[in-house]
Amino acid sequence: MHDVKTYWFDCGPVTAIPLRGARTVVTPRREIAVFRTANNDIFALENKCPHKGGPLSEGIVHGHKVACPLHNWVFDLESGEALAEKACVRTFPVKIERGRIYLDMGVAASG
């Protein structure tokens, strides 16, 4: 089995992401959308809709969900699962320390 090392990448302050907005982090393997909800919860998902590749970071965040900007599929930010479709977006571990967001780059950059 392949061991993934934890490496927390500093994505900047929580306040740098607008409420109900997102920013993207590019890793060698994928682009990741880091979302901030209206309640200041932070989630990280692959920035690629499993339907036709829409950029989820440009979707509309409501509650703990995001709607894809292309065809409006809605995904749970916590699980990555689509609400009405049989599809799932990969999610990644994040943590907040002293107001800054850290993304587990070990997982995010792995296969």
Ligand code: FES
């Ligand atoms: S590309 Fe996201 S719903 Fe179609």
